[in-house]
Amino acid sequence: MPSPNLAQYAITDLKGVGPKAAERLAKLGISNVQEMLFHLPLRYEDRAKTYSIATLMPHMHVSAQGEIEQANITFGKRKMLVCQINDGTGRLTLRFFNFSAAQKNAMQPGKFMRCFGEVRRGRVGPEMAHPEYSIVDTMEESSSESESLTPVYPTTEGLKQLSIRAIAEQAVELLRKYDIEDHLPKQYRPNQLSLKDALLLLHSPPQNVNLTQLETGQHPAQQRLAFEELLAQNLSLLKLRQKSQAVNAVSLPPTNSLEPEFLAQLPFKPTNAQSRVVSEIKQDLQKSEPMLRLVQGDVGSGKTLVAALSALTAIAKGYQVALMAPTEILSEQHALNFKSWFTQLGVETCWLGGKTKGKERTQTLEKIANGQAQMIVGTHALFQEQVVFSNLALIIIDEQHRFGVHQRLSLREKGKFGDCYPHQLVMTATPIPRTLAMTAYADLETSIIDELPPGRTPITTVAVPDTRREQVIKRVENACLEQQRQVYWVCTLIDESEALQCQAAEDTAQQLAKQLPDLKVALVHGRMKAQEKQQIMADFKAGLYHVLVATTVIEVGVDVPNASLIIIENPERLGLAQLHQLRGRVGRGDIASHCLLLYHAPLSNTAQKRLGVLRDSNDGFVIAEKDLEIRGPGEVLGTKQTGLVDLKIADLTRDKHMLPSVRGLAFDLLKHHSASVDPLILRWMGNRSEFAMA
Structure with missing residues (x-):
């Protein structure tokens, strides 16, 4: 019997996948067995190792076991089945909000239970809510070890982890039985690992697998798939380029009058x-x-x-x-x-x-x-x-x-x-x-x-908490009156609403005008008429104003060499690239320039990292690399539209070492193995490849 094509094997052919479950799986991009196989685990749990109850700490995901002491239904705010087990070192409480009479009846005192779940701190000791469990007659039975790590899959509302795992197990069984077509010619496979072996290992890793490698995405099986995914991504864009270049354009001579x-x-x-x-x-x-x-x-x-x-x-x-x-x-x-x-x-x-x-x-x-x-x-x-x-x-x-x-x-x-x-x-x-x-x-x-025009000066960047606002205002006064310089004051708001941003800028402009009576303060924001904005910018450039209060509309394209100080409020709300753009409004002349990041404490970890990068570097390329590490490709490019965000297994920060060979191979495949190209793109990019084929 010829082996079936797993991509044509509908997910509804598997046990337990009715119309409802199929609908939920579709949200995850799964409509056939092959797509289920490419829906890889997020992480793994080692359920073989059992922890004694006395050693359990909150937030651990672990297996525990013990003798059932009691199981009762309680009626508080909501009906609940509460079961207690004891292993001689301590007592663990298990709570179930959705349960049946059969479950309650199976929890007989004297029987043994093995359970797996997240430990929480309870009123009288450790607890687990809705653990996965099995009940046996003797402790020996409950100790039988599982042979592999348990995968945890990305899921969606209404689809339990147990259900998606059961569906994945059936898909894996079919993969063991039949082959999956490997579109990557043998000589190009990283680690010479076949696609089938890589998928089998990732869905059911053996107990002796290197867990650290798996957790960091460095396992050869993960790297094999990440390589193929990046290759598909690259191929789809190179095909776009081929298509673009297969048409004519006007040839323009390089010299002109x-x-x-x-x-x-x-x-x-x-x-x-x-x-x-x-x-x-x-x-x-x-x-x-x-x-x-x-x-x-x-x-x-x-x-x-x-x-x-x-x-x-x-x-x-x-x-x-x-x-x-x-x-x-x-x-x-x-x-x-x-x-x-x-x-x-x-x-x-x-x-x-x-x-x-x-x-x-x-x-x-x-x-x-x-x-x-x-x-x-x-x-x-x-x-x-x-x-x-x-x-x-x-x-x-x-x-x-x-x-x-x-x-x-x-x-x-x-x-x-x-x-x-x-x-x-x-x-x-x-x-x-x-x-x-x-x-x-x-x-x-x-x-x-990669070269700045002569006469541009590096900008000194300092982060200052907004509790020191008064000192910052004094510094503005000093820059304008004593040094004859001009100042930008940028207002950012957490709310994306333009109306609120403009309101914040108006309020700030009024406050500054009140606190700095000797200075001329101007305001520019996105809701002004184009001519009005241009007039104010031109007047600021001509030196008619000391301070320009603005929303982030001045991010690009304004050139005032006499401006040597920029204050950015709430910088923690902006991405690194945008902050770097704003900072670039100063330092356009040959005078020492400064950027003050006026932040609101306490700062999140990410915000601290971000502002630290900005303090340490004026190089946009260094900043961009750091931004990628901190925020990931989707946010950096604003790329809901590039298809990059949905990489299933590859990670651009972790896997960047692969890119030169991926790129070389993509050209090679297009030239010598063109039959592999479309199937590879389709397998990894699915419908998203349309943007690349457009």
Whole structure:
């Protein structure tokens, strides 16, 4: 009889899986036996070892056994079955909230019970609530040891650990009986371990297994699966890249007449790093397939200049360029920059946001459609149906981690003209740890601007409890009046509501104006009209205000060289990358700059670590690596949309050593074993691979 395909073996074919259980399993992404086998245990319990009752401590998950002394039903706030067992060293109380008469009757005094559960502190000694248990006639029977560690599975509401374990055991039995197809060619398997052996070991590890390895995810069986999962992730993105490059793009020559003119009007020279990255981009733009390049640069490294030089390569040849940024304020800031640079070159720049309304909107859309607007800057409003480009040759996406792969692709489709697709340049000021870039952005080539423009000074960062607020206000006064400097005061709120954030900023601005009567205090927040915000920022830059109170809207793109002090309230509520971005608002001139993190005690462990990292380092890449260790990839990238968050067994921090060989193998498989590629992606990514195949 041919062995059945476990992926086609429905989960409902297993004993105990009715429609209700199937519905709950579906929430865990399990609809067939193969998916059950890839639903791996979270941890393991050693139930073979029995602890004497006298040695039990709260929070231990352990086995204990003893003679049943009594079992009674009590009626307090709720009906409960309470059983007490004694092993000669002490007494253990067992409580059951859901029970049957048969259970109660089976608990006969004089019989022996072996139980497993979490120990809690009770009124008269140790207790367990709802332990798993078995009742036997003699103590010897109860001592028979189980041969393997007991797996504990991730579960969902309404699905008991016992039920999911029983379902997993049946799946494992089928795996013992039949084979599971190994899509990884033999020569590439880590530790030469087959998929079947790795899965069997992880679902029922033998008693002599190295428990420390298992608990830390370092066991060869776990590493074998983590490797394959990272490989599937990488392959899905490389396929996306293949697909993107199988279409045409306009080939753009590297030299153009606008560039020398543009560089001549700048008051500074591009850094070596900027020049290097621009030449990498130009090499890609010469090709007749679409460029896909990620440019990473730390705060203030001058990515906008790189974007401008790249844009001119297309504009000089008569094509359009679109730049998309995640927020109105950042896209407005970009639009102002490009207008001031490009107008003198005779290049028309226009801005399109959600707030562009009425006649202005109609005119802007017309200019985009007829090609009069050559540089188009906007938010994701650029995706809207009414937006039609004339001949879009290059798309620049700023702060990529705020956009999903889907959005990148839909803008690409939008820009298609004739049989050509636009080139894509993705920029981020949040340095992405190399490990993440190699996985989340495997479809992009990467360039790094690793040099700050001359004259930037390192920033000294200090964490101060908010009980010292008065001293901080004195320091603000001193910086403004005695040193003739300017100050940012950033208000963050735990509540995501913009209205509350703006309220907090307004209150702070009023308090500071009252406490610092000799200083001019301005306020900027997300609910102000664009023109009002820009006016205040411009006035602050011109030195008309001493202190600018703001919500986190000033995270990016504001450049005031005379500002040398920034105070960030409640920094514990922000991620490291965002704090690093905010801190980058100062240190833009050649004067010593300071960042004060005004926190509210007591700080959680994570918050302490985070603020410590910020105090010790000004390097965005170091900070990004630490952020990844502290918060994990999902939060760092804001990646509910990247599919990375749902890694089943791989852990990017723990398994980063695998990435270079994973990446090399992914290219190799695509070239020499293409038949293995789709099955691997499907097995690990399931429906999530759609984003990569989009």
